[in-house]
Amino acid sequence: MRILHFISSPAAGGAETYVRDLSILMRRKGHDVHIVFLQTAAESGRDPEFEKDFLSSLASASISYSFIGKEARRKPWLGGLRLRRFVRAFNADVVHCHLYYALLFSFFVFGVPVIYTHHNIRLGLPRIFYKIFDIKVSAYVAICAACKELLGSRRRSVLQINNAVSKSRILLKQKKSTNTNSEVTCVFVGSLCAQKNLTMMLRAFGLAHSSNVRLLVVGEGPDRGLLKELASSLGIDHRVEFLGNRSNINEILAESEIFLMSSAWEGLPIALIEATLAGLPVIVTNVGGCAEVVHQCANGFVVDSLEAGDYASALSKMVGDAELRASFSRNGLAFASVYEIERSVGRHLELYEEVISDGFSRV
Structure with a gap:
């Protein structure tokens, strides 16, 4: 499979570390992986040296990456158009979003299933937005039981896959x-x-x-x-x-x-x-x-x-x-x-295969 992940930045956050670990093991299992970052460490006010090490670990695993740019926060249509270009260039089979900005941008992407993982106990947006996201999302992933309860009943399935570490x-x-x-x-x-x-x-x-x-x-x-x-x-x-x-x-x-x-x-x-x-x-x-x-x-x-x-x-x-x-x-x-990350990767790959083979919502 050709798997595209979308996270915030190459910084020292839990979600970022988790997606890096997921991506590296997915690559070792023979899948092609591309990571899209919303913004750089400098744009996030984060440590540039950590970013350098983070990106080096991706390059060592033959994982490609690209950046949307901070301005897309104020101009979501710009983020959507750039994401669509990245998805087409990579020829992704599945797009996995790890922040709600990514979901907003994904409405510009067509013909590819979209997965969304919610990484916090707070939604970050009013619930009405998640009713709109239901139109686009093929499946939701909750990182723990508390997050699964938070997401509640959705039009799409909510699968609990615990966070994990390599x-x-x-x-x-x-x-x-x-x-x-x-x-x-x-x-x-x-x-x-x-x-x-x-x-x-x-x-x-x-x-x-x-x-x-x-x-x-x-x-x-x-x-x-x-x-x-x-x-x-x-x-x-x-x-x-x-x-x-x-x-x-x-x-x-x-x-x-x-x-x-x-x-x-x-x-x-x-x-x-x-x-x-x-x-x-x-x-x-x-x-x-x-x-x-x-x-x-x-x-x-x-x-x-x-x-x-x-x-x-x-x-x-x-x-x-x-x-x-x-x-x-x-x-x-x-x-x-x-x-441990092996279990998490296995469940994610099963989910990707399921949404690809079963069909998905096209917006």
Whole structure:
């Protein structure tokens, strides 16, 4: 098959990493893959060095790519015309959209089935738009049970295919001393933005009163300055390190003991899956598909509220019990195979073949 994916930009986001992993394995299975990006890292205000590495990994896998351009956000007809040109040039058998801008542009594409994956627990647009999208979309993909419920009943089928990660990128967590006085390294990986609710995490970290704990914050985003100021005002800046974007996340996870996520809303975070496959015990808030991972893998705590005190209690318990952490780690390694990329790729390829062979809506 000739598969065209459409995502936002070659940046350090979960959806982008997931689509890259999907595309690389699809290519290894003999399919031709082209990725269309809405905009460049520079146009997104993201890290150009990360973009360089991202595009290099695609080129190494013989995956072609192209860019629509940021101006298409204001001129959707321009985006539609450019997407139609890319689809024709690539001679795509299926177009897989991973953001709603792509769906809008897909109305300019004819004779090719369109798949849409929703990557968040928030729709991003009023529901009336999704009734319009039903006209064009051959099938919807939900990345977790919570997202499937969000999409609700549609004219087209909604198939749950869990987010997944290429295990080849994962390094297993290193075994650390069980001495109660040993330093415990916690890590967060993701965008420094309101969605990730890092202000609550930092406040919880301050409330935990554990002098032998440090926190590594990996990622970029608009809240970096605010968060550094908050860490200083809480008196924990000597225990919190902001690392920015890093290309060696697998090594950072392997050297850490606890993965933290305090999101206010989510889909099914790729960083959480990476940490789970690496064997890290986790603490997550009960949003989107985060709890689904913990319930599947029995590898950590789910905090049902967004209160710093509740999160701090879970953190203190995890930090203070090395045997509990070891048990959670073993569970994650034993039960996380459902989140490996091979399974996800297989289900996607079956879906593509189905919509191609069964016919599809032409608008």
